[in-house]
Amino acid sequence: MPELPEVETTRRGIAPHARKRRVTKLTVYEPRLRWPVARELPRLVAGRRIERIGRRAKYLLIGLQGGGTLLIHLGMSGNLRAVPAGTPRLKHDHFDLLLDSGVALRFNDPRRFGSLLYATGDPGLHPLLKDLAPEPLSPAFSDEYLWRVTRGRRVSIKSLLMNSHLVVGVGNIYASEALFRARIRPRRQARALKRAEVGCLVRAVRTVLKLAIRAGGTTLRDYRGADGAPGYFRQRLYVYERKGQPCRRCRTAVRMLTQGQRSTYYCPSCQS
DNA sequence: ACGCCCTCCTGTTGGC
DNA sequence: TGCCAACAGGAGGGCG
Numbered sequence A: 001m002p003e004l005p006e007v008e009t010t011r012r013g014i015a016p017h018a019r020k021r022r023v024t025k026l027t028v029y030e031p032r033l034r035w036p037v038a039r040e041l042p043r044l045v046a047g048r049r050i051e052r053i054g055r056r057a058k059y060l061l062i063g064l065q066g067g068g069t070l071l072i073h074l075g076m077s078g079n080l081r082a083v084p085a086g087t088p089r090l091k092h093d094h095f096d097l098l099l100d101s102g103v104a105l106r107f108n109d110p111r112r113f114g115s116l117l118y119a120t121g122d123p124g125l126h127p128l129l130k131d132l133a134p135e136p137l138s139p140a141f142s143d144e145y146l147w148r149v150t151r152g153r154r155v156s157i158k159s160l161l162m163n164s165h166l167v168v169g170v171g172n173i174y175a176s177e178a179l180f181r182a183r184i185r186p187r188r189q190a191r192a193l194k195r196a197e198v199g200c201l202v203r204a205v206r207t208v209l210k211l212a213i214r215a216g217g218t219t220l221r222d223y224r225g226a227d228g229a230p231g232y233f234r235q236r237l238y239v240y241e242r243k244g245q246p247c248r249r250c251r252t253a254v255r256m257l258t259q260g261q262r263s264t265y266y267c268p269s270c271q272s
Numbered sequence B: 001a002c003g004c005c006c007t008c009c010t011g012t013t014g015g016c
Numbered sequence C: 001t002g003c004c005a006a007c008a009g010g011a012g013g014g015c016g
Helices: A004-018 A041-043 A143-150 A157-161 A174-180 A193-214
Strands: A021-026 A051-057 A058-063 A069-073 A079-084 A093-099 A102-107 A117-118 A255-259 A262-264
Touching: A004 A051, A004 A058, A004 A079, A004 A102, A004 A193, A021 A041, A041 A117, A143 A157, A143 A193, A157 A174, A174 A193, A174 A262
Parallel strands: none
Antiparallel strands: A021 A093, A051 A058, A058 A069, A069 A117, A079 A102, A093 A102, A255 A262
16 A cells, blocks of 8 residues: 555644644554554653654654654555544454553554664664655756666666655556656666656656545555545556456556566557 | 565455 | 455565
């Protein structure tokens, strides 16, 4: 589920609840997530004020008074929602961050690919964050940057878009959508892209992520924002999960192929 | 360094 | 209807 737009939507939904609040208690019901939740985390965060609620790539960052930061990753099927304290726990609810306002930030993740980590000091120096590519909505993600990292790469451009050491925030949905918008076939080798195509792709990535954020993300199955509402970008998808259906630009049937064990969708007529 | 493939986990879907 | 394989939004890690 959650690619950058969904994580950003979650961040925006959580922020009004979390800002300036104190963490009353962290309750971990199921520590067996993608990375085991540190046993000492509850006593480490209890009583501390939340000073900042940020995002880096697909990680939510909850900055605490005194310098530490909670890192929350939603994995494939995770949600973080603001619920009233005492709301009955459902299956796959793995932790509650209870706030002094009586709101709990509740993490639900059926597949348990998500994570709850803690960084001391600068979260950007955490091992899982330190080698991430620039933010796609920042100036650092420039034509020049993508041109440089695509040079000499034999990997397909679609797989490259999903490599978080080169591009962050773009997952399986938005990789297909960005390539459609840039009119580039997903199987092209990254190194074969022309300069103009790279520029077009940078703009396409930015545009699709911004539009999806504006729509509250894409809900295919599980995804819900912090208030429980689905995202509405699904109805704006051009190719993703539209195999066999007419391309919304030219009416040619959308095709599906497999790259790196992931499904890719494209229009054989619009994209070359 | 690079690129490919496997893995973690549960739930849903589609084919027989 | 039931069973089982395939597949699902991420991404670290191991291997050649």
